[in-house]
Amino acid sequence: MPRLDLTAGSVELTRAICDIPSVSGDETPLADAIFAAVDPLDHLDVYRDGDTIVARTQLGRAQRVVIAGHIDTVPINANLPTREVVEDGERYLWGRGTVDMKGGTAVQLKLAAELVxxxxxITWMWYDNEEVDSDLNGLTRLARTRPDLFAGDxxxxxxxxNGAVEGGCNGTLRAIARTHGARAHSARAWMGENAIHAAAPILTRLAAYQPAEIDVDGLVYREGLNAVRITGGVAGNVIPDLCEVEVNFRFAPSRTVGGAEAHVREVLAxxxxxxxxxxxxxxxxxxAPLAQEFLAAVGGEPRPKYGWTDVARFSALGVPAVNYGPGDPSLAHHDQERVPVAQIEDVERALRAWLTAR
Incomplete structure (x- = not known):
């Protein structure tokens, strides 16, 4: 079993975690290593549910903060093992997971071990299957079995x-738009009806769509409605009778899921x-008071989070939540995924200072 040394620096720990592959659905080796590293720590109560691990202090403090990070990544594409690179004089750690989000997870593990x-x-959570459907998410499972673990201020x-505070997040919706036709031999196409051709207006509408920018409590969220996959056809000489266009709608947090669905149906009427x-x-x-304290401590102007994250899960439970970690979100899932070494160190320093300030 891989071993993690929680006395190592956060950059070295990031590299060690990244070099344990953990594509969604295959997180067990990394989950085993995390559990083995934190379970012996006397100041933490440790609980494991599948490949999700929770570690809590029980000091009787007046307030509790939940700090969470997922341990899975999107598929590897010749970008492991990690390596250090230098660009324009700045050091980066390059490789799958360095941005999304093992740099943040490494910082959390180091602080969990050291902040007695x-x-x-503090409730530390490291969970599986964040990069796939929400029903597979480790926090979804944990919410069913141990909802009490989500309690926090x-x-x-x-x-x-990018080492800044990003508030909230956009919602996300996936839909399938279908067109139907009739099969025929492609040499006698007039005897059938081509479902792929019938889908052309769907793509035209999506290409012409103008995304909204919506102010929510002082942060401006940019929406997006895009085709992300198209399937159809049964053979090279058959007119297709079915075409499916998968559509992804990223919507501002001022919209409900019902409102987002109604909007997609309106566009694709x-x-x-x-x-x-x-x-x-x-x-x-x-x-929230703790959010204000945290923002003042780490500094900078808050920004909106355009992607969906599990802050939405905590928000739904009445726990205010923000995103804060090293790495440029635009490089998440990128084949050239890389994080500035200085950002990992800065995030660790800021979190440590806030969590230990009296």
């Missing part, structure tokens, strides 16, 4: 945010539309 007496009680998700997955967004949550 923080000023607030404030939550921080270590998602990449006249076509068969099936909603296959949806998750609400989260409002910024920056008005």
């Amino acid at each position: 007496a923080p000023r607030v009680d 404030f939550a921080i998700l270590g998602e990449p945010s 006249g076509f068969e539309v099936e909603i296959v997955d949806a998750a609400a967004g989260a409002r910024p949550g920056l008005d």
Whole structure:
């Protein structure tokens, strides 16, 4: 079993975690290593549910903060093992997971081991299957079996945010728009009806769509509605009788899931539309007292989170939550994924200072 040395620096620990492959669904070796590293720590109560691990301080503090990070990544594409690179004089750690989000996870693990007496009680969560459908998410499972573990006054998700605070998140919805036709031999195409051709207006509408920019509690969220996959056809000499266009709608947290669904159906009016997955967004949550303290401590101007993250899960439970971690979100899932070494160190320093300040 791989071993993690939690006395190592956060950069070295990031590299060690990244070099244990953990594509969604195959997180067990990394989960085993995390569990083996934190379970012996006397100041933490440790609980494991599948490949999700929770470690809590029980100091009787007046407030509790939940700090969470997912341990899975999207598929590897010749970008492991990690390596250090230098660009324009700045050091980067390059490789799958360095941005999304093992840099943040490494910082959390190091602080979990070292902060024996923080000023607030802390619940650390490291969970599986964040990069896939929400029903597979480790926090979805944990919410069914141990909802009490989500209790807190404030939550921080270590998602990449360039070392700045990103409030809330957009919601996300996936839909399938279908067109139907009739099969025929392609040499006698006039005897059939081509379902792929019938899908052309769907793509035309999506290409012409103008995404909205919506102000929510002082942060401006940019929406997006895009085709992300198209399937159809049965053989090279058969007119297709079915075409499916998968559509992804990223919507501002001011919209409900129902409102987002209604909007997609309005844009695609006249076509068969099936909603296959949806998750609400989260409002910024920056008005909570602990959020204000945290923002003042780490500095900088808060920004909106355009992608969906599990801050939405905590927001739905009434726990204000923000995203804060090293890495440029635009490089998440990128084949050239890389994180500035200085950002990992800065995030560790800022989190440590806030969690130990009296």
